[in-house]
Amino acid sequence: MTNHPAPLVAARDLVKAHGRTPALRGASLELGAGEIVAVTGPSGSGKSTLLHCLAGIVRPDAGSVTYGGERLDRLPERRLSALRRTEFGVVFQFGQLIPELTALDNVALPLMLAGTARGAAQESAGEWLERFGAREHAGLRPGELSGGQAQRVALARALVTGPRVVFADEPTGALDSLAGEQAMTALVRAARASGAAVLVVTHDAQVAAYADREVRLRDGAPAGLEVGA
Template structure:
């Protein structure tokens, strides 16, 4: 990170799931337009960290500040609004709505924001084209390949012009070729639109697409992998 004020910053995050401590004082910063990879083994707390940063769950301790707003203190209504307009989220298995076509899945965030159907469909089509799945508008998730579905998920995450996209193991369910194509499309589109990306992954090849990489182990974040080994 430079000396500029980060777009998103967390300090001292702690989060328990029952008796398990998923986060133990994690701190992290994301700059505007930056692509940051958070890597770590399965069970290290990566998804919990993403959920706290995106305002999906509240940490038990610590703070999350986005654009000078304390996400951990905002009411749920405001958090939901941010997730509709300024945040985009991509999960490992896409989580597309099975009954909707690709076009309607991508248009849905716009429709929820009050955009008229014709305009929402027009913009959704433009984003499907950016991700290389133009011509697949009428397909439903069950009719798509894994790579197609993930591209549609990314188009949906970016269609509202968010400031931050949170991508949780976005290539985890794909083969290496499809994963490479999806990551290339995501990075190119994020660069083009100036969107910051927080990328959760256990794959070094996926992390290589990022501007910067940090490591998470047992709920603690470090920019030095060897420091984690010493600390533990």
């Protein structure tokens, strides 16, 4: 019998409602170390809610979420916040950069919150901006960046701490096709180099094509599984 490694992140039979509106109806998903998985499906299928449960941003009403064997859905908020600062990287559709900070300081912020000295944090942030082709924008604030530039900064911020898992919620949704392709190429390259697992929520088939595997949701539950080429 073949022994398969335990998944790094696993959701089991998740149920979640927003008010009276069901979002997840028994959804399950596994993400292995170093694996890139795309979650697709129509609007309202529960894609973002599933990602938010896996990242510990929201708690499911029923079911379980484990990370490295630890039950995320039972952890106190302080522990969840620590995981999101150090072991999880999260990217949202519109970046959600802090408008008062420069691009460099936005990327350096997670490191400084984890206790890294400002100078060392900025040095590392500059290196990550370079990897995403955004070093020249280091001194600009979010309001001075284009959508594509801001999303590259957000991706650098998500990866600067060396996370084990990157959660990307519609990371190219606000970008044109060329900027989206460039952002995904940079994300996949960086994740492969660091060994990070990636869970990306998308409605775009071109984005899903970057994944090792695709999970399709419909009405809050998996509708099928497609293994990428």
